[in-house]
Amino acid sequence: MTHTYRIAAIPADGVGAEVVSAGRQVLDAVAAASAGRFSFDWTEFPWGSEYYAQHGQLMPSDGLEALTDFDAIYFGAVGWENVPDHVSLWGLRLNITQNFDQWANIRPVKFLPGVNSPLRAADDRELDWIVVRENSEGEYAGLGGRNLSGRGPGNEVAVQSSLFTDKGCERIIRFAFELARTRSVKKVSSVTKSNAQQYGMVLWDEVFARVAQEYPDVATESVLVDAMSAKFVLHPEELSVVVASNLNADILSDLGSALAGSLGLAASANLNPEGRFPSMFEPVHGSAPDIAGQGICNPIGAIASGALMLRHFGLEAEAHAVERAIESATGAGHLTRDLGGTASTEDVTHAIVEALEQELATQLAVVSA
Template sequence: MVSVLFAPDKFKGSLSADEVARALERGLLAGAPHTRVDRLALADGGEGSVAAACAGGLFSPEKITVGGPTGQPVTACVAVHDRTVLIEAAAVCGLGILPGGSKAPVRSPLRKADDTELDWVVVRENSEGEYAGLGGRNLSARGQGGEVAVQSALFTEVGCERIMRFAFDLARTRTRRKVSSVTKSNAQQYGMVLWDDVFKRVALDYPDVETESVLVDAMSAKFVLKPEDLSVVVASNLNADILSDLGSALAGSLGLAASANLNPERPFPSMFEPVHGSAPDIAGQGLANPIGAVGSAALMLDHFGLPDQAARLEKAIEATTAAGILTRDVGGTASTEDVTKALVDALTA
């Protein structure tokens, strides 16, 4: 299950939960197979802005849940599937880079994307935060039905500053020099407040870069409502994990999204992989979209200092999708092999 926010321009209390659920299925999630709205809570209230409705308790976005395709959930980092691997990979990689936009000319579930360029990068702190693995279960052996679990997040000033400086340096290479910090310091008063404090301090060293600090729930809405206002989004391990999948889906499909798990100091190897992970539920069926993997290879070539070769891969992706050779996840009928052959042909043309 994943949480989504349906945010029309105006909140109307006369809409029933069922009406909004059907609107979700017809609109925001149109074209996504096996998608259904299982549960949605919408309180009665008068007309007003979504922000005002949320603030007034009229609208409960956290209670909107949508069921996706069957099978195992995927994550932004394949290392997350195994805790031992995660700890080892985090020590080596340190951070995750997940481009949220896509140049591939496919139809996005976000109708605003028809005339809005989606061009942002999610920078994910990948070595600490909520996935540090600190905590325990059954701490006091309370007996049947009384088990206790504690899951702690670890934030260090060094880790926060490292990822934020990377984000600011990246923003300086982009057309829109802006960094958006994602936080939840209104509810997590220790780790996320440290995150905010470090962000403010680091921002002083980059006076040429525009900044904003946005709560993660509000940022989820911004991905949908104002994607054109985003350039570089820096977030903690958990928050960036969620937002990167949201951004990939808005760009058209998780199958399009590439990622790089980088060790910026470079004493250790970096890891490049599609955001969708291994997708074991469709393995061997010719359904997987190879574009995310090829895009990840482009990120790898760029990391190796081979921008021209990376650009060739990106142009091959554009040519293939522009020709309408698409897998099912983006509305086509081509198989994995068909798309891969088209990519190779575009590279050698």
């Protein structure tokens, strides 16, 4: 009997439409090779900056209700010149992640064969780590306001407050420890700036120390964010799972992807681990207006996000096959311009699908034998 996964696709803006289309091709190829075990039922929502131009909002007021019954959300990128960035982010992406309590954000840092890294340490060693980002509170809680503008130019005051709760810190830190137990290197690096931010991030440090006592099999370290930025560059071989607050993990994960070769490689999963709401999977890169519609954007971040979605559904072998296909494609020289190549979005997608079909056929032959 075929299991059908209902997926809400939100391409949104710019290159989002191109990379979501590429990811769908790969995921549909996975389903086609499953011998009827599962399929994907896609529903696409036309939300984003163009929708805003027509309706004055990034998504309709009942948009969250429309998404509730889907098994997952596959997101592209949001942002265009007709909408201020903070409006587009809070009007769509953060509207979904906050209201669906997608509190765990996973961002793997992948160094792929055939991709030149600016990091010399990547030349002679295998580097692979995961940034776990607290995704529901911290610096992106949205607390604060702007006041006193009526007093005239130069008198307005803006207050932006970070929110750290014991519960919020514990659940993401515990998530990181559980993830570390699944990896060959069982280590969690906690990142804060608690020497300067002496309330919320000291609470984080205290919760980390408390939770760590329950995981004696997992190595730990607590590192200030500036020192961790240096470690990403100078000693990346010491990293396995890095857990940090909303803002710090956002910045560090972008640094990791740049070290791996390009933000176009970066995948992410916004998870509601309890399953009360659908989780959302998206590439880390933005809408890239400068190259949108030219067919040259890098689809790997979106395709790798699709692999994270497969793993979320428990389709581990299929997720691994997609990741192996990405490695085969880049190793064979199928690289977009951001990686120093000349391949188009379609070229890379086709190469990954072709490698994927071979990978899945090999897996099937092994199982049959």
